[in-house]
Every structure is written in structure tokens, then in C-alpha cells.
Amino acid sequence: MRIAIGTRKGLWTALGDAGGWEVSQPLKQMAEFASVAWVPMGEEGPPRLVVGARSWFWGPSVLTSDDDGATWSEPEAGAITFPEDTDAAVERIWNLTPDAREPGRVWAGVEPHSLWKSVDGGSTFELNRALWNHPHRPTWQPGAGGPAVHTIIPRPDESMVIAMSTGGVYRSADSATSWEPANRGIKVIFAPDPYPEYGQCVHRIAMDAVNKDRLYAQNHGGVYRSDDGGTSWQPIMEGLPADFGFVVLAHPTKADTAWVVPIDDSTMFPPEGRLRLWRTDDAGGSWREVGEGLPSDDYTSVLRDAAHVIDLDGTAAIVFGTRNGSVHASLDEGDTFTEVASRLPDVLSVRASA
């Protein structure tokens, strides 16, 4: 399994399996890597590594590599740049999501709130004008990390669901040609109206592996499920040690199965320092702690793009990174973890590929 690890101060990869892990030297330095992705480019050849970088001095970039990070490409004009008429500038590439519906298709969630599409494996992107011109956009607010589209879910029928902080969940039924808010039932704790049409601070959403109308959301306070593609949501956080967190992962093949990483919102640490995943096998009806091998005195946090799950020969493999520079991997659906890397800069993004 390959793992790409984006941190606050550089980029690494790791290669390994149950026998152990080999972590690269830093592939890139002096930049943060808020987003990484392995993009399938067709039947043959390795996946392309696409990364969203930001130099504190020289600004954001999207870089691609077809040799696991040995060499990199970037168009001279940049992969993601706002058209002149928008009077906007890219601050950070928050998320890169390969679209399994077509090899080489990649979506990017960007700050300021915007969605971008590539059809050439992440070399160049086009701004989604429908979302950029949405009448709600001027009223979307920045989350603590900034105003960005951070979660992108391409669905099998050319519909899409996205999430942003703080705008909430939006969906499109027409290949991203138009967008509507989809937040009914998700509570906000920072505004007078607890159930607004939009404006929720949704931290992450994920789609069920079997029932594509079933979505899971880790909200800024509360975990939710939708059974109708986002039309309505219901709380499913009963039984969790904390209702806050940044991560929700849906099992890649099994129905009703998902994981969250609870964080205590009064400390921003795992509850009692126990860094653990919590798993549901009944779509949020109940939860149980998993993660043997994870530390029990770990005062850190796991950011939204720093966790990933993939199907590895019929089993869910989970990998996640922490803000104190560790990367943990499980090859048995989260039951047990081994440490892939430690003492890295704080981990912002992690993606695995079989």
C-alpha cells in the first residue's frame, strides 16, 4: 500500500504492508501540503500523485508526479488560478478528490469557497461557475481554518454532494450545473437559528458504500446521517464519547459501516487522551471503540483530510495522521493499528492507494 503524507512543512510517502513500512525522505520541503490524492490514470501504470501545496512566500500550487514523487510537473500558468473576472486569488487547495466515474477526472475544493474540475489528471482545473455564482456564496462564512470547499463526493449518477466550512452541505443533481443546500436537520451552535437552510459548519461527509443515498456527516458538534441524499439529516451521535471531530470515513464496500475520530471540543484533544476510532455497523444506531495499538496518552487531533480508507483485497484499510506528526495504519478495518511514521510535522493530509 502507498501512503501520501502531506504536512505543515513538507511531503512524504510511505510504502508497506503488514510486514512493515518504509517512509521516504521528505519529497518536498518549505511548503504545507493541505491536500494529496492518488489519481487512477487508467488500467495500466501507477496512480498519479497530485498534491495541493502552499508556500508561505510564493503561494499555492498543484503539482503532479507519475513516479511516486521522484519528479514533479506543474503548468507554467498554474493548475488552479482564478479567472480575471472573479477578482479572487487562490489561498489554499483544501481537498483533491479523484472521480471514479472517469479516469483522470479530479475535483478540487479550494479557499476561497470554490469547486474546480480537472479532466487531465490534475494538470489543469476549471472553476465551477455554478457554485461560484451561487447567490448564497457572499454569505458563506469562513470556518476557523478559512472559507473553503473541503469535501467532494461524486455519486454514480453524475450527481454530487459537497461540504464547506461554513456553508454546510450542498448538492447537485445535474453534473454540477446547479447547486442547492442540503442541511435540514443539522444543528448549528453558533447562530440564533439552530436549523438554518445553510451555514452549518460541517467538518466532513462520507457516502455509504452500498446505499448511495445514505450519507454520514461529522458536524462541528454532532454526527448525522441522511438516508435521502442530503434532503434531511438525523443525529446519530448517541453512544460516542464526544460529538465533535473532523473525520468521518465510510466503509469502502460494506453497508451501514463508518468510523469517526471523536475529539473533545473543550480541549481539542481525544477524550481523556485516548486516540481512538469509533465504529458503527448499523449506520449510527450504535458505536464501539476500535483501534488497538493506538496511544492512550496522545494529546493531539486528526484533521479532516488526514484520514483515509480504501478497499484492500476486500478489507478496509485505514490510515490517518495526527497533528503531532504520527501516521497510523490499520489493515484490518481499524481493529488494530501500527505506527507508520512519527515525529513528522503536523499532518494535514493523508491518502492511501493499493
Added chain:
Amino acid sequence: MITAVVHVPAALAQDSGGRRALEFELRDGATLSDLLDEVARQFPALGRRVRDETGAVRRFVNVYVGDDESRSLDGLATLIADQQTVVVVGSVAGG
């Protein structure tokens, strides 16, 4: 016509064909904005490292016109003199 020389930091040499000093010809009365437009036209990657899509000099980039940082002059409207030296540097930031 006037001539100006832009000095490029080592970190950006890959975006200037490996050259650390770039000479540009400009019209009389050209401003720093005109000069950076010419930089971006000839070296697009270098241009967007220095300025963002709106044309603003990036927050942690300093552009010195002679001995003075351009923000302490007239910013992008600073007039460029003949034989002017312009230096691009990353500011002291980070940690």
C-alpha cells in the same frame, strides 16, 4: 525605453530558467506594475510566485526598488527609473 534588472532569489531560479538576474526593457514612465507584468509575460511561473491572480504582491514577498521595499514607496505604482535594480525576496516569516 528604459532598462531594469530584476534579481531573483535562489528559491525561484527554477522559474526563471536558472537565471538570477533578468533584464527587461520598458517604456519611459513604466511602473513596478508594468515591470511585474513583463516578468509574468516572459516567465509566467515566476510572475505568479510574486503576485497573486488579482495582481497583488503576495503577503510575504518583498519587492525592493533600489534600496526601498516597494510598499514603503508607491507600491505597484512606483516609477521605475532607467537602469533600476529591483530585488525580489521572501520576507522574514514563518517558524
